[in-house]
Each structure stands twice: as C-alpha cells, then as structure tokens.
Amino acid sequence: MTAAQADLAGPPDKSRSAAADEAGVRLDTPRIEDGAAIWRIARDSGSLDLNSSYSYLLWCRDFADTSAVARDSDGAPVGFVTGYIRPVRPETLVVWQIAVDAAFRGRGLAGALLDGLTERALQDRGIRGLETTITPDNSASDQLFRSYARRHGAAVDRDVLFRGEHFPDGHEPELLYRIGPLAG
Incomplete structure (x- = not known):
C-alpha cells in the first residue's frame, strides 16, 4: 500500500477541521454508494496501488467505521x-490508503481526513497508535x-x-x- 499524494499546503498551525471547512467539504463515514467514487479517486491519484472496484465497495461496507470520506457541497466524495483495526493489536489503526481528488489538493484535506478519522477511532475504539506503509x-x-x-x-518509528x-x-x-502513542 502507498498513500496518495498529500496535499500539504496551508499553515502548519491551521486546525484540520478548519482545513476541511475552508476547502468547502465535510468529513463523513463512507457508504456503499461511495465505493465507485473512492475507486476513481484512487485510480486518478497516480500513486496508489489500485484495488478492484469490488474491494472499495466491500471497504465501504465492512470497514466504514474505520474509514472516512470528504464530501463536497453536493455530497460527492472528493477524498x-x-x-x-489490526486484529492482533486492537489498539492500532492501520491506514490502508488515502487520496484527495486533484481539484481539492493543496488545501490540507489529507491531514484533515487523518485527524478526523483518528479522533473518531480514539473515541470509539480507544486506539493508541497508527500504522501505515509507504514506499521509499x-x-x-x-x-x-x-x-x-x-x-x-x-x-514515528520506521522499519521495512x-x-x-x-x-x-x-x-x-x-x-x-x-x-x-496517541493521546485521547
């Protein structure tokens, strides 16, 4: 898994919820009907390993509570x-993929998605850490x-x-x- 191109623009002290607000999006839990749009965003990212469209539908059904979607003013997914949750470490959230539609990059939305998801996982699941993998x-x-x-x-600890x-x-x-560790 690789994470999508990040949209890192914006002042470092800007709150991530403010970043979502300024981008004109709201953070939400994905639904099955979002699977096709999420697949397209992943495909168009240019950096993610693209999974089957079927897998994104399953992800929106089976892992919606540990995933997040950014919606534009019309409710369409834009990130x-x-x-x-890692089965052998239930206190760990594994981030599989993250991507933002090209039209919404550069607004801090990737960071807002991560912050929003982990805030929810801290409250709902009591996570204490996050894992992801990134290519060199x-x-x-x-x-x-x-x-x-x-x-x-x-x-941050890194290892192959x-x-x-x-x-x-x-x-x-x-x-x-x-x-x-992440503070709750």
Missing part, C-alpha cells in the same frame, strides 16, 4: 482514507504522516515491513510507519 520514493506521504505525528506529539522480493510483481519495498 478518502481507508483503515482498519513517496516523499509526499512521508511528509503527510510525519506532519500528522508532530501535530499529535507522537513518535515487506521487502521488494516479497512481492510477485516487482513492487517497491513497503516501509512500516508506527506512530504513537
């Missing part, structure tokens, strides 16, 4: 973050998650999770980012 060449995602850690006063030879298709290695 998303998908995640799940994805500097935008590296910046996004390091910025997230700074905002939350959390440490999957080496390139683990993948059957010549995929780059995936670096595991562990961020925490």
Whole structure:
C-alpha cells in the first residue's frame, strides 16, 4: 500500500477541521454508494496501488467505521482514507490508503481526513497508535504522516515491513510507519 499524494499546503498551525471547512467539504463515514467514487479517486491519484472496484465497495461496507470520506457541497466524495483495526493489536489503526481528488489538493484535506478519522477511532475504539506503509520514493506521504505525528506529539518509528522480493510483481519495498502513542 502507498498513500496518495498529500496535499500539504496551508499553515502548519491551521486546525484540520478548519482545513476541511475552508476547502468547502465535510468529513463523513463512507457508504456503499461511495465505493465507485473512492475507486476513481484512487485510480486518478497516480500513486496508489489500485484495488478492484469490488474491494472499495466491500471497504465501504465492512470497514466504514474505520474509514472516512470528504464530501463536497453536493455530497460527492472528493477524498478518502481507508483503515482498519489490526486484529492482533486492537489498539492500532492501520491506514490502508488515502487520496484527495486533484481539484481539492493543496488545501490540507489529507491531514484533515487523518485527524478526523483518528479522533473518531480514539473515541470509539480507544486506539493508541497508527500504522501505515509507504514506499521509499513517496516523499509526499512521508511528509503527510510525519506532519500528522508532530501535530499529535507522537513518535514515528520506521522499519521495512515487506521487502521488494516479497512481492510477485516487482513492487517497491513497503516501509512500516508506527506512530504513537496517541493521546485521547
């Protein structure tokens, strides 16, 4: 998994809910009918590993409570973050993918999605940490998650999770980012 190109613009002290408000979007829980739009945003990101359209529909059904979507003024998805609770570590939220529609990038929306999702997961699930994987060449995602850690006063530990030879298709290695502890 790689995270989508981050939209890192905006003052570092700007609150993420203000970033969503200024972008004219609201954060919400995804619904099954959002699956097609989320698939298109992932496809158009240019940096995500695209999963089948079917998988995004399942994600919106089975992992909606650990995912988030940004909606424009018409209610259409313009960004998303998908995640799940790690079964062997129920205090850990794993962020699978994050992407923002090209027309909404540069407004801090990726950070707002991460903040909104983890705030909900802290309250509803009692998470204490976040994990994600990023390929070594994805500097935008590296910046996004390091910025997230700074905002939350959390440490970032990195290690190789999957080496390139683990993948059957010549995929780059995936670096595991562990961020925490998160304060509730």
